Amino acid sequence: MYYSSTQTDNVGRSFCQSHGRESCHECMVDFTRINRFAEENAGLRPKPSRTEELQEEKAMLLQGISFILSQDASTQSMMKENLDYHHGELRRVENELTQLQPSAVKSNSHDNQTTNADGTIRGWRAVWGTCGSHLALFRLVLGGLLVIELTLRFRFLRPFYSDEGTLPLRLLVPKVDDIYRLVCVHCRFGKLWEQYVLLSVELVFAILFTLGIFTRFAAAVSWFMYLSLTLRNTWMSYILDRYFHYLLFLSIFLPWSEPRKAWTVNPATVALKILLCWIYFDAGYGKLMDPLGGWTYGADPLPALDTYARHTLPAQYLYALVGPHGLRVMTPVVVWVELLATPVAMLGLHRSWMWMVYLAVTMIVSMHVGIALCLRNSTLLSLVACAPWCLFLPPASDSFICLSRSVATKVWYAVSIICLLIMAAGNVWLYSDTCQQSVKHIWSTVFHNRWNVFVGAEEYVTWEIAPGELQDGSTFVDVWGRRDQVSWQLPGDGAPCTATARPGRWRSFPYLAGLEGEDGEALWSYLCKEWDRENKIGVDNLNRHLVRFNFFMLQADILPNMGFTETRKRLVHSYECPPLTDNTSRPTMELTSVANGVDEVHKDSMEFIAQIRDEVELDVIGGQGEVDSDQKAIEAESQVVEDSAEEEGRAEGEGFDGEIVGEQRTEEDFYQHEVSEPHLHDVIEDHNGDFDDEDFDHGSAEEEVADAETDQHDEDDEESEDVNENKGFEIEL
Numbered sequence: 001m002y003y004s005s006t007q008t009d010n011v012g013r014s015f016c017q018s019h020g021r022e023s024c025h026e027c028m029v030d031f032t033r034i035n036r037f038a039e040e041n042a043g044l045r046p047k048p049s050r051t052e053e054l055q056e057e058k059a060m061l062l063q064g065i066s067f068i069l070s071q072d073a074s075t076q077s078m079m080k081e082n083l084d085y086h087h088g089e090l091r092r093v094e095n096e097l098t099q100l101q102p103s104a105v106k107s108n109s110h111d112n113q114t115t116n117a118d119g120t121i122r123g124w125r126a127v128w129g130t131c132g133s134h135l136a137l138f139r140l141v142l143g144g145l146l147v148i149e150l151t152l153r154f155r156f157l158r159p160f161y162s163d164e165g166t167l168p169l170r171l172l173v174p175k176v177d178d179i180y181r182l183v184c185v186h187c188r189f190g191k192l193w194e195q196y197v198l199l200s201v202e203l204v205f206a207i208l209f210t211l212g213i214f215t216r217f218a219a220a221v222s223w224f225m226y227l228s229l230t231l232r233n234t235w236m237s238y239i240l241d242r243y244f245h246y247l248l249f250l251s252i253f254l255p256w257s258e259p260r261k262a263w264t265v266n267p268a269t270v271a272l273k274i275l276l277c278w279i280y281f282d283a284g285y286g287k288l289m290d291p292l293g294g295w296t297y298g299a300d301p302l303p304a305l306d307t308y309a310r311h312t313l314p315a316q317y318l319y320a321l322v323g324p325h326g327l328r329v330m331t332p333v334v335v336w337v338e339l340l341a342t343p344v345a346m347l348g349l350h351r352s353w354m355w356m357v358y359l360a361v362t363m364i365v366s367m368h369v370g371i372a373l374c375l376r377n378s379t380l381l382s383l384v385a386c387a388p389w390c391l392f393l394p395p396a397s398d399s400f401i402c403l404s405r406s407v408a409t410k411v412w413y414a415v416s417i418i419c420l421l422i423m424a425a426g427n428v429w430l431y432s433d434t435c436q437q438s439v440k441h442i443w444s445t446v447f448h449n450r451w452n453v454f455v456g457a458e459e460y461v462t463w464e465i466a467p468g469e470l471q472d473g474s475t476f477v478d479v480w481g482r483r484d485q486v487s488w489q490l491p492g493d494g495a496p497c498t499a500t501a502r503p504g505r506w507r508s509f510p511y512l513a514g515l516e517g518e519d520g521e522a523l524w525s526y527l528c529k530e531w532d533r534e535n536k537i538g539v540d541n542l543n544r545h546l547v548r549f550n551f552f553m554l555q556a557d558i559l560p561n562m563g564f565t566e567t568r569k570r571l572v573h574s575y576e577c578p579p580l581t582d583n584t585s586r587p588t589m590e591l592t593s594v595a596n597g598v599d600e601v602h603k604d605s606m607e608f609i610a611q612i613r614d615e616v617e618l619d620v621i622g623g624q625g626e627v628d629s630d631q632k633a634i635e636a637e638s639q640v641v642e643d644s645a646e647e648e649g650r651a652e653g654e655g656f657d658g659e660i661v662g663e664q665r666t667e668e669d670f671y672q673h674e675v676s677e678p679h680l681h682d683v684i685e686d687h688n689g690d691f692d693d694e695d696f697d698h699g700s701a702e703e704e705v706a707d708a709e710t711d712q713h714d715e716d717d718e719e720s721e722d723v724n725e726n727k728g729f730e731i732e733l
Helices: 032-042 050-069 073-078 080-107 124-128 132-161 169-175 178-183 192-211 215-232 239-251 267-288 304-308 313-351 354-374 379-392 407-430 504-512 517-534 539-544 603-610 698-716 720-724
Strands: 006-008 014-016 262-264 460-465 467-470 476-478 546-559 568-576 591-593 599-601 664-666 683-685
Touching: 014 032, 050 080, 073 080, 124 267, 124 313, 132 192, 132 215, 132 239, 132 379, 132 504, 169 517, 178 215, 192 215, 215 239, 239 267, 239 379, 267 313, 267 379, 267 407, 304 313, 313 354, 313 379, 354 379, 460 504, 517 546, 517 568
Parallel strands: none
Antiparallel strands: 006 014, 460 546, 467 476, 467 546, 546 568, 591 599, 664 683
């Protein structure tokens, strides 16, 4: 049997020496009652009234009765006398409580409204404070989710955080200032193995934080390392990273060393609850003020929940359960839950109305669980959003007010207030006119404190594919989806989804299409290198080498009753992969990506298209790239696509904002896998009233394509050998 020596604090409370616990089953000690007397003598806890003593005695009697009744019949018969004694004492206590209850409230007036008659804490201390057990739960939830996030981040180190990826240090470092380079530790190491080491170190400290080992130091290191990792590639920064940034920062100043039952108010608990109020006010107010009224009952044509709750299988079950009308009713409820959850919880804590506190916490947690189930790639975000609500849980009846008066505590409080005020001032300054937000500085990452996401109803869904040609000239694959087959259909098995091919932080990739020069080259060349690496391209496997690809963004409008329109497509970029060897012979395609995402195809590209044997589908985008009659193989109807894809909403997972006018699409795959003989695809109109019939004549277009096909067959008889090298590859302009 193991007994532990004790340690005593300045108040006179006792704890086990080995673990610092008030009640420890390992050391077999329990100082709960002794410590309560010590706190009462020190003035930290009001002395219990007779009513409180009777209530405690009643609880003990009920526990004894419950224990006896849980035994088998033979044991109960042996303890019958003990059971009768408990019942008799219980009746006596209840009778005395009945007599004292009217005077209980009056006798507790000395508490100055800090405790109720039953000893529970109320008032502003309850609103702005928390206890050690709630802090421990918050630490376990936040730390566990941080460990999961960092573990998942390993898969993104190569494409986004190393020199082998889309943003090598040779391109990043010259663009940032000295403070940026000083804070961003990850900006000093470009090799992949170095990034693995840094992330592993961060993961170790996250585990220490979760286990409560060197909690404050582990929180500080975790916050700094997470900030450094975010600065390494700010294009990959999402609202999830904002949650971790602020919650880890506030965790540095939380009172981790207080006893489990101690109710403490300190600057960090106040700041965290203010932050939570701001988060839900900003999110709810943004939805409430949506100019299109997407979060109102009368939203036209569809309410926001009807457009969001359709991407997963649980979302479809929800749709079948409540129907379109039910989702229309639930839509404005979400807004008011966000706006009222924190005020209602605070009111419940202040008035000691525990049912109100639990109602607010239950509603907000249910909302986040619903988001996790109905939206892909939102599970971790939803769980992290629930973590700070651990500090809103009400105090237990046996919690006591902790009033530490030590000099060290006061100094730490002063330091905490200064740091928290600096962060708050930075939040205000960032959105003022004097702040120059730029990726050159760290301020937009450190002080960004806006949470107004999902502010409107989705009008359409978007997804991406990248048909590419391999070295053998007859095999076409989906480079983006890492598949050997290309599909233009809305992705998702049973549940339409726009992020099945590359979820997570890959969702930022399409919004970087406007990058030019070396930045654009690093971005698009990575897909070529990735394909060759994953397919183990070597001397014996040259046929699988990726030659070129087109990157398309596809779009489908959202319709009532879980419906979607026909798919529309837009060419974002065309890219020619670097050759494997110097003697690799293939047509040269020179492409320049302009800032608005439109690709201007030059003369060499036209010569390459002229060699194609049987079919080429041409979409002329933005009025550029007019094809000369001597060079073209097939002339399709010219179309205009106004491409104004904006980056706003990129981190929040929104679709592109560019309006597509009169765009053509194919019913079948644009690139076919293992095509033995090329064949002409039908060109289908999907304009949704964006242009008149005279702007797009189906009959004339089909006749021109047929005539062009006939002419091309005649010309190809003389050039069959040259053409066969490139047959089957289609490029959309």
